Amino acid sequence: MDNYRKWIAFYTMMRKDVMRIFRIWVQTFLPSVITSVLYFLVFGTILGSRIGSMQGVPYMEFVIPGLVMMAIVTNAYANSSFTFFQSKFFARSIDELLVSPMPPWLMIAGFVSGGVIRGVLVGAIVLMVGIFFTGLHLTITNLAVILLFAILTSLVFALAGLVNGVYAKSIDAINIVPTFVLQPLTYLGGIFYSVHSLPHFAQYITYVNPLFYLINGFRYGFLGISDVSLSMAISILLGLIVLLVGINWYLIRTGLGLKQ
Amino acid sequence: MAFALEIKDLKKVYGNGVEALKGVTLEVPEGDFFALLGPNGAGKTTILGISTGLVNKTSGSVKVFGHDIDQEPELAKTFIGLVGQEINFNPFEKIIDVVVNQGGYYGIPRAEAVPRAEMLLRDLGLGDKMQSSGMQLSGGMKRRLMIARALIHKPKFLILDEPTAGVDVELRRGMWDYLKKLTQEGLTILLTTHYLEEAEQLAKHVAIINKGTIIVNDTIDKVLSMHTESGEAKEGYRGSKLEEVFLSLIHENK
Numbered sequence: 440m441d442n443y444r445k446w447i448a449f450y451t452m453m454r455k456d457v458m459r460i461f462r463i464w465v466q467t468f469l470p471s472v473i474t475s476v477l478y479f480l481v482f483g484t485i486l487g488s489r490i491g492s493m494q495g496v497p498y499m500e501f502v503i504p505g506l507v508m509m510a511i512v513t514n515a516y517a518n519s520s521f522t523f524f525q526s527k528f529f530a531r532s533i534d535e536l537l538v539s540p541m542p543p544w545l546m547i548a549g550f551v552s553g554g555v556i557r558g559v560l561v562g563a564i565v566l567m568v569g570i571f572f573t574g575l576h577l578t579i580t581n582l583a584v585i586l587l588f589a590i591l592t593s594l595v596f597a598l599a600g601l602v603n604g605v606y607a608k609s610i611d612a613i614n615i616v617p618t619f620v621l622q623p624l625t626y627l628g629g630i631f632y633s634v635h636s637l638p639h640f641a642q643y644i645t646y647v648n649p650l651f652y653l654i655n656g657f658r659y660g661f662l663g664i665s666d667v668s669l670s671m672a673i674s675i676l677l678g679l680i681v682l683l684v685g686i687n688w689y690l691i692r693t694g695l696g697l698k699q
Numbered sequence: 700m701a702f703a704l705e706i707k708d709l710k711k712v713y714g715n716g717v718e719a720l721k722g723v724t725l726e727v728p729e730g731d732f733f734a735l736l737g738p739n740g741a742g743k744t745t746i747l748g749i750s751t752g753l754v755n756k757t758s759g760s761v762k763v764f765g766h767d768i769d770q771e772p773e774l775a776k777t778f779i780g781l782v783g784q785e786i787n788f789n790p791f792e793k794i795i796d797v798v799v800n801q802g803g804y805y806g807i808p809r810a811e812a813v814p815r816a817e818m819l820l821r822d823l824g825l826g827d828k829m830q831s832s833g834m835q836l837s838g839g840m841k842r843r844l845m846i847a848r849a850l851i852h853k854p855k856f857l858i859l860d861e862p863t864a865g866v867d868v869e870l871r872r873g874m875w876d877y878l879k880k881l882t883q884e885g886l887t888i889l890l891t892t893h894y895l896e897e898a899e900q901l902a903k904h905v906a907i908i909n910k911g912t913i914i915v916n917d918t919i920d921k922v923l924s925m926h927t928e929s930g931e932a933k934e935g936y937r938g939s940k941l942e943e944v945f946l947s948l949i950h951e952n953k
Contacts (some may be wrong), residue, residue, distance in 0.1 A: 448805070
């Protein structure tokens with residue numbers, strides 16, 4: 440399979456998933472919009488007015504990057520985990536890919552592409568909703584950093600979702616990780632607060648949460664404030680990408696959880 | 700002689716300890732119509748699964764047109780089109796998309812894949828169903844869709860795992876004619892089926908597998924010559940020649 444054919448194969452997977460994402464927009468885009476509106480109402484408008492400011496910026500502006508990042512994480516993850524699981528269990532259409540000459544890395548790229556696109560798109564929608572709540576005010580310190588973190592974070596969680604989808608033996612296994620792992624990590628990753636407002640022991644726990652670095656890096660792109668250095672956050676993202684690509688490649692190459 | 704498929708000492712032990720293949724050696728000549736027969740659980744689908752990359756083997760070697768599936772898996776797969784035993788396409792997709800997307804996975808651009816898919820679907824009697832979703836098709840139509848999907852990349856070797864299961868007689872005969880036409884055009888076909896008259900009508904070579912071991916592998920004429928007219932019909936019923944040979948061989952190897 441030459442590079443041109445590999446590109447066609449990748450494009451086919453991406454196109455198919457993107458069309459699915461838009462076809463079922465009520466399931467893919469709308470839930471995050473509704474959730475973010477509720478968060479902005481409760482944490483931004485109602486509680487935010489009492490909190491005042493965080494690290495020198497109005498609380499509503501402080502939480503926007505975190506809530507956008509939360510939407511990116513959950514959507515990128517859900518897309519690749521569910522898409523893969525569905526093709527493995529419900530229709531067994533994963534066979535269409537397994538019999539094809541696509542190498543494992545290309546299948547990974549194809550599955551992950553839909554997650555990245557959905558993550559970034561939903562993130563952009565949530566950001567627009569957030570801007571509405573700040574009275575159309577948005578501070579952007581570094582657009583390149585914002586885009587870099589949005590894309591790399593989508594990639595990390597689309598890859599993580601793919602690992603989940605490959606391994607999952609039942610639909611419960613698809614829901615367990617987002618509920619019991621992803622959600623606590625997201626809430627405790629500094630969406631709603633600065634790490635400096637936590638007691639010391641809680642700060643140490645926060646520092647081992649990878650989402651904390653991603654949210655802070657992303658927030659830096661908007662507000663120019665962060666609890667951690669940008670280089671540290673980018674290094675963690677790149678490290679996670681390498682690790683997750685390796686795990687996915689191993690799983691698909693060997694057929695663990697896929698082939699008998 | 701060139702071979703589309705060369706299997707040597709193939710063994711498969713599943714995770715639950717079931718020994719599905721006990722050292723199978725099999726060669727499918729290029730251009731042949733080869734029937735692989737056997738009772739349920741004999742190991743037919745396991746052989747096809749390993750050859751197409753859907754099942755991991757325990758040991759042994761498999762080559763497709765001389766390309767080892769371990770050394771050159773991607774290249775070996777380009778030669779194969781698979782029609783699996785189970786319906787395995789997304790039922791929510793339009794059937795034209797099922798076929799065109801499969802072409803995409805083999806690197807065929809849409810501009811080329813769409814007319815080719817339309818032609819295949821028309822040839823297989825699905826011309827008026829192209830915009831329907833998979834779930835709107837009957838069982839026989841689903842089987843034909845899977846044949847069209849397997850042929851989209853113009854494979855040299857078509858593997859059919861019980862393609863006519865649940866298909867009525869008229870449609871089945873139509874599919875036979877279509878498959879015969881394909882072999883005349885040079886396509887190699889490996890077929891598994893429980894309809895033995897189908898194998899008798901179509902195959903040049905027949906292999907019979909039982910409990911993970913090949914018990915017969917010869918030309919259809921030689922296998923049929925094992926039939927003895929004096930054999931008593933079981934419970935008053937007499938099947939085709941191949942059916943009688945098949946049953947006697949399976950009983951001998953029980």
